[in-house]
Amino acid sequence: MSELPELNLTAANQMWQEYLSSRSIDLVDAPPYVVECYGDSAELADELLHEVMFGTKRATSSLANEYAYEGIQEPRVGDHWVVCDGSGQPRIIQRVVAIKRSSFYEVPAEFAAAEGEGDLSLEYWRREHKKFWTRTQAAIGRDWAPEQTTEAGEELILEHNEICWPPEYADQSAS
Template sequence: MTEKSLPVLPPVNAEAAEQMWSAYLESKGIPRTKAPHYVAESFGDHPALADELLDEMLHGTKRATSSLASDYAYYNERVPQPEDHCIVCDGQGQPRAILRVLSVERSSFFEVDAQFAAAEGEGDLSLEYWRAEHEKFWRRTQKSIGIDWNPEDTANAGGELVLERFEVCWPQEHAD
């Protein structure tokens, strides 16, 4: 399959995500009025990648993720904050896990270190792998919205990266 023919992620099953969120809050004794901010989404930009990254989160070492700060403005989304939660969906848009954001930092592409790259839990866990795969990913996703992106762009205003560290907190059998 070529990058040009990558299938699009389906929408999140919002009803199932809400059911998972309610079960999580109830299990933790958190009243709705005190519930933290959350989003429901898949990682990646196509179903196979979403499934791969979810598997790394549930059965591997993935405890971090990175994104372009400019995407939050483009899609009119809130930049994640510590204590936010994310319902992570599979490649079919079905909710499978909940994570809690532990920390959020800003960085340029070239300031990401080997420790963070390993925490993303992908490939051979090396910084070289992280750089190669994330450069391909961001070039592809930015091209889809009409932007010719390159790693040097992250030094410019709005081009920086948002680096999140997280823990898996639901379902219980996968919780950290």
């Protein structure tokens, strides 16, 4: 797998400005946003972005400790995300519509299906996310196991999103 690319922050900022302008939002009143890719490789970023843009993926999950490690704020309802593809180019903007914390084994089947990956089952979600977090945590020198997600700071953040820009991909609720 190839590493994630450098993000095109200039193009992402331009997309953000277009979105704000379309909503008549002044920059000083703009909600918080981040610029990121899904996954931990260019291939996974493209695969998951495709599921968002053309499939049913309207949720994502992360380890709470990732935000502390990166020194960034955890997502909150109303935050936005300029999502880039595997080459670092911005493609869509998503808005966080719901957040819940959970342990690995308490993630509901409905959430696994909302992640829109594989066969949409909880079993698939658990298998693939266990591999993903084991790999990504090892990359930063941490051992990880699902049982740790019951500890403070190690739990999961379950995030529901909607596409709000560009208009041709926007969910009806975001129009």
